[in-house]
Each structure stands twice: as C-alpha cells, then as structure tokens.
Amino acid sequence: MIVSYNKEHVVGDVLLIELSSEKIVQTDLERHGDVVLLKELSTSEIKGINLFNASNYINLDGIVGNVEITKDFVEQLEKALEQSGAVVDLHVDFSPKFVVGYVTELADHPNADKLHITTIDVGTETPLQIVCGAPNVAQGQKVVVAKIGAVMPSGMVIKESALRGVDSFGMLCSARELEIPNAPQVKGIMVLDDSAVIGEAFKA
Structure with missing residues (x-):
C-alpha cells in the first residue's frame, strides 16, 4: 500500500491510496460518502482509494507527499472506511522495507x-x-x-x-x-x- 497526501496541491484535502502497482485498464468508481473506491471494471478488484476530507478522519498535520504506513495510521484509515460504509480488506504489510x-x-x-x-x-x-x-x-x-x-x-x-x-x-x-x-x-x-x-x- 502506497499513500500520499498534499493538501496544498490541486486535489486538496484528499488522501490518495494505491493498493496495487498494476495500472487500471478500465476504471469503475464506487462512492461511499467521503470514500471513492477505484476498481478494475472487468474484475471488480479494488486497486485504489480516494478519501475526501481526509483530515476529518486522520491526523495528517505536517504531511506533504508520501505517508508513513504505521499501525496507528492503518487503524485510523480502517475506521474512516467503516464510517463511510466501504468494505475493504487492506492486507497491510508492516515488515521492514x-x-x-x-x-x-x-x-x-x-x-x-x-x-x-x-x-x-x-x-x-x-x-x-x-x-x-x-x-x-x-x-x-x-x-x-x-x-x-x-x-x-x-x-x-x-x-x-x-x-x-x-x-x-x-x-x-x-x-x-x-x-x-x-x-x-x-x-x-x-x-x-x-x-x-x-x-x-x-x-x-
């Protein structure tokens, strides 16, 4: 999982989450409140997530660019997904990179x-x-x-x-x-x- 955030950028208060290194061939968007799931149309595999109004859910103070993936961050993200009604199994690898x-x-x-x-x-x-x-x-x-x-x-x-x-x-x-x-x-x-x-x- 690769996560980026830059509130001052054109996308604003949006957390961009990449779950797969493979590019989406044909995108299917599924919205749940502030959460948009980016799926591969042919397989329904979730390959990315956009969390809008992200700072309302997760402490992102001082973060510009890539976000460090910690257990605390993932817990906040999972709570945000749950609150929005999105069902996603994140399968986060916490092993050293x-x-x-x-x-x-x-x-x-x-x-x-x-x-x-x-x-x-x-x-x-x-x-x-x-x-x-x-x-x-x-x-x-x-x-x-x-x-x-x-x-x-x-x-x-x-x-x-x-x-x-x-x-x-x-x-x-x-x-x-x-x-x-x-x-x-x-x-x-x-x-x-x-x-x-x-x-x-x-x-x-």
Whole structure:
C-alpha cells in the first residue's frame, strides 16, 4: 500500500491510496460518502482509494507527499472506511522495507552492457530478482535492499518494474541514495560488513 497526501496541491484535502502497482485498464468508481473506491471494471478488484476530507478522519498535520504506513495510521484509515460504509480488506504489510540482503548470484543483463541481474537473499523463502546498474556489485556481498513499497528519502517509491525487458523486484541502494551523512558522492551500492544479518531491517 502506497499513500500520499498534499493538501496544498490541486486535489486538496484528499488522501490518495494505491493498493496495487498494476495500472487500471478500465476504471469503475464506487462512492461511499467521503470514500471513492477505484476498481478494475472487468474484475471488480479494488486497486485504489480516494478519501475526501481526509483530515476529518486522520491526523495528517505536517504531511506533504508520501505517508508513513504505521499501525496507528492503518487503524485510523480502517475506521474512516467503516464510517463511510466501504468494505475493504487492506492486507497491510508492516515488515521492514529496507533490509540486509546477500547477493547469491550475479549475471549479465542480456540487453544492456551496464546492467546486471542479481539474485538476492533477504531471509525469505523466495529470493528477490533485482536488476542493478552499480559498477561495484558483486556476488557474495551483503547489501542494502529497498523492497517493493519502500519510500526512498527522495520520495521515490520502489515498485515492481522491468528494466530492458527483465523484471526487477526492488533496488540495491547506495549510501547517497539513502542520504546517509557524509556519504561518498560516487556511483556504487553500499556494501555492508560481515556482521550485518541477512533479512534484518537496515539501520543507518
């Protein structure tokens, strides 16, 4: 789930909630009071929610841009949906989005000389395939992984993507991208020492 809010923007006091990274082919709108559900017409799958007059339901003071997804925020959102009569199962993933990963495999990208296809162990049953263009990436490294749904300090949201025809499910991060103080201003991912534990949340 990706949520954004910017009251001073043209949309005003509206909370924009993205439940799926897939674009809606044909939109079906369903209104319940201040809640509008954005559905895929062919499947009735809810892919987004717009909550109007959002500040009446949720404490959004000082928020401009992406909203941090916390248990308290989700509880407020669920209450707002219930009050409006909308039935939505949010299925929120509270697991850390920046984690320690281990590069188990590295292969050349078939369609781009400067890209590599990495297989990353993040402590889950299924490893992640991530396309990376960093010149220093190598097999056997422990690295910082931004998983799907992570929000970078720049405000960029990490989504499933395809780079030159190869699917990528996350990003390997540099210290500069993580805005770590005194980070070297050079190209290349951040390589962690052996003490870092695979799958644990990364803390700068």
